[in-house]
Amino acid sequence: MLDADFCQVELAEGVDNLFIEIYMTSENHTARVIIEQSHTNLTYVERDGEVLHEHHSEVKAKSETCDMSFQSIYDFAQTGDISGAIPCLEQQITYNTAISAEGMGNNYGSNIGQLLLLDESNPSLELLCKARAAAGSDARMSGCPLPVVICSGSGNQGLTVSMPIITAAEQLGKSQEELYRALAFGNLLTLYIKSGIGKLSAYCGVVSAGVAGVAAVAFLKGDSQQIIEDTVSNGLANTSGIVCDGAKPSCAGKIAIAIDSGFMSYKQARLRKSYEKGDGIVCNSVDETIKSIGVIAREGMKQTDVVILNEMLKH
Template sequence: MDKKLYDAYIKILEEELVPAMGCTEPIAIAYGAALARETLGEIPQKVIISASGNIIKNVKSVVVPNTGGLRGIPAAAAAGVVAGKAEKKLEVLADITPEEIEEISSYLEKADFEVKTVESGCVFDIIVELQSKEHRAAVRIQGHHTNVVHVEKDGKILVDKVYAEGQEGERTDRSLLCIEEIIRFADQVEIAQVEKVIQRQIDYNTAIAREGLSGKWGAGIGKILLMSYGNSVHNRAKAMAAAGSDARMNGCDMPVVINSGSGNQGMTASLPV
């Protein structure tokens, strides 16, 4: 396999198989809100979240992790504003304390939240605007969950990147991927070069799947599959993936290693194997 292509495939794996806590769309909103709050430099009185229809659909009913069971877009933004750590990106809510959970609930009641649809033609589009009495800050994320394309404060532009749908930005070119080369890479890869990232995927995704089977999360589909259809290999594979998804989508604070930006895809692609 061509070395340049081989190295690109290693890089793609490292870029794709990253940890995230909770459903990735509300986490992206929380990340944008945390970054906007850092830019603003204070807790705002008003929060405006503008998002594409696909984002709104994926966030509106999902439990935001580490919030005491809060759901939806305002909750995700409030968590990011009050307690998010933007430098942790998709683990932006990982370090929330019990005291901060109470602060998030209180802030949701006190602050003014507005949710709007943005019609940009971009499937993944989030704008978080924060307003205090004297200042304003805004952050825009497009294309994928951590791709910040615009940051501004009080009209001063701090970050401004042009994004086109399908553009990879600073990531490795995904058009290099094809079935033939993926198979060749899998046959030839030095395991030591991917062991760390693959082992993390195994450890994290197995742990949350086991939590989904042992705890009370969501509809308990994993448990139902095992009780209804037995302990065969193919049924255990389905049950593990379903259990991990139940836990993740219902507020479990354990991280998942994602695939193509999705935790559910990350578990579906790894746990059955």
């Protein structure tokens, strides 16, 4: 359709990140539709000049921050009643494992998951975590119709946070209860980090999901709270700045990089080589570092988003 000059795409100026305005014409009719602030928030519908629907949502006024903290997430995952979340977590295990296996066994995108295991007869746990998460993205980004259980509104983030935890639980022989609690921890931590970044940003979402997934592996293994906190801070310091240029095959590569950085950050924490306050964007606490990342993503990368979109529209 693009080759046939079926449509034209332009970047809207002076609007929120999540904004889509569509003009359509046929031989006898015209239509105009606007979606903004939320993926399903239809705010304007017009046909042949007649306004059929107009609604200005209050979504814009809501804060992007949340009431969670690292401590509240950690405590809940350790001892809280997670029974209500188990059906969703079980679905995440089933669906995300299935699409990961599909990507690992078939030809999708750049086959990053398969490439990572090339010539590896006895892959390490770290390598398996990277490969299985990337393989799920390989399939998802290249048309596989299998479902994925998301996190932070993103299938790639759902795969990035869950597959390292699922893989580690299998390899280490952890119980179902331990797996559920680690998944609860990882998913909530991803949501917490992403809440300050916003729904759409030039900041790549798998960075937060990757470090959260590895932090949850540390949680699963029974490491101390301090090691887990340091893993998060180290990981955000290491890979924040990877840009989002849309959903496409190279997301799988970014997933592998994010998880790899997470494991390096975990090793730093275990060996007491973590970054200290004042080392770049590292703050006094993990919560402050997460808050700082949100500011950088929302404010510092706002113009980056515009530049990326304009470059993408050139081709």
